[in-house]
Amino acid sequence: MNRSYPTTRLRRIRMSKFSRNLTSENFINHNDLIWPAFIINGKNQKQEVKKMPLVYRYSIDQLLIEVEHLVNLGLQAIALFPQIEDHKKDEIGSEALNPNNLVCNAVRRLKTSFPDLGIICDVALDPYTNHGHDGVIDNGQVDNDKTISILKKQAVVQAQAGCDIIAPSDMMDGRIIEIRNELEINNFKDTMIMSYSAKYASSYYGPFRDAINSKNLTEPSDKKSYQMNPANSNAALHEVKMDLSEGADMIIIKPGMPYLDIISKCKSKFKIPVFGFQVSGEYSMLMAAAKMKFLNLNDTIIESLICFKRAGADGVFSYFTPLYLEEFKKNT
Numbered sequence: 001m002n003r004s005y006p007t008t009r010l011r012r013i014r015m016s017k018f019s020r021n022l023t024s025e026n027f028i029n030h031n032d033l034i035w036p037a038f039i040i041n042g043k044n045q046k047q048e049v050k051k052m053p054l055v056y057r058y059s060i061d062q063l064l065i066e067v068e069h070l071v072n073l074g075l076q077a078i079a080l081f082p083q084i085e086d087h088k089k090d091e092i093g094s095e096a097l098n099p100n101n102l103v104c105n106a107v108r109r110l111k112t113s114f115p116d117l118g119i120i121c122d123v124a125l126d127p128y129t130n131h132g133h134d135g136v137i138d139n140g141q142v143d144n145d146k147t148i149s150i151l152k153k154q155a156v157v158q159a160q161a162g163c164d165i166i167a168p169s170d171m172m173d174g175r176i177i178e179i180r181n182e183l184e185i186n187n188f189k190d191t192m193i194m195s196y197s198a199k200y201a202s203s204y205y206g207p208f209r210d211a212i213n214s215k216n217l218t219e220p221s222d223k224k225s226y227q228m229n230p231a232n233s234n235a236a237l238h239e240v241k242m243d244l245s246e247g248a249d250m251i252i253i254k255p256g257m258p259y260l261d262i263i264s265k266c267k268s269k270f271k272i273p274v275f276g277f278q279v280s281g282e283y284s285m286l287m288a289a290a291k292m293k294f295l296n297l298n299d300t301i302i303e304s305l306i307c308f309k310r311a312g313a314d315g316v317f318s319y320f321t322p323l324y325l326e327e328f329k330k331n332t
């Protein structure tokens with residue numbers, strides 16, 4: 001069959017909206033989005049994060065009000081990130097194991113009010129350590145095995161509070177199997193693990209560390225000895241393979257947009273649920289550009305999210321989730 005010009009004109013189906021819609025290969029809707037939300041202690045608090053316009057830290061009472069609004073617009077799942085007061089931080093992140101800590105209290109209150117909402121909790125110590133690392137420091141290094149012995153308890157404490165999905169974001173080797181075993185022993189056999197399998201040592205996390213008031217670590221004490229080297233992609237496949245063999249149910253690639261190639265490779269190789277995390281720095285870049293009127297915000301939000309789907313992600317963690325639900329749900 002002769003498919004060359006002029007019999008084939010690829011522009012024909014792009015001419016009208018209906019044919020563009022009919023031939024669209026990918027879609028984004030509210031079922032694809034996870035809202036990363038910042039929480040703080042106290043009452044009646046809603047503080048804007050300085051480097052992330054329209055992103056707030058909520059006290060639990062305010063969070064419940066916001067979540068009710070978003071659940072009515074179709075919110076499926078929330079990922080909680082606490083800002084812990086400095087006086088509760090220590091060398092080993094002890095507050096992470098307090099069953100009445102901020103995250104656990106928030107989980108319990110959310111589960112009571114919104115039993116169908118999926119709740120995801122990070123497993124890592126950085127919100128709780130006074131040095132800002134994701135684990136325990138021994139001899140100047142983040143100690144892998146000592147850190148895991150705490151992380152697996154953190155996972156159980158969060159599962160006890162009612163968390164549906166445990167999301168280890170610490171990048172220690174072997175943490176998935178240890179966490180899985182600890183969950184099984186404690187009879188949380190249906191608690192899911194969504195592993196941040198491929199988490200890169202990225203500058204795009206800058207605004208997040210500000211949001212949770214965790215130290216913005218610079219050389220020589222940055223996170224490069226445990227988070228991945230941005231130059232590598234084979235290592236991501238290796239990480240994912242390990243995590244799956246240790247019992248991860250789903251995986252996360254992080255950051256998002258600069259690492260869509262990793263999402264694509266992991267999806268095509270392993271055919272498992274893959275999530276992208278559009279991180280704080282990606283959000284801040286787009287918001288800053290929109291503020292300068294360098295970009296049209298609404299159009300860019302949709303394009304930035306659909307890219308994840310095209311790359312093969314099943315869903316996306318995005319700080320744009322509330323804006324998306326408010327602005328676009330009706331149109332998509």
Ligand code: PBG
Nearest residue numbers: 124126169204205208279280281
């Ligand atoms: C902590 C954690 C980080 C993010 C999620 N969990 C920061 C880090 O590793 O320093 C980043 C999220 C974002 O930038 O939006 N383990």
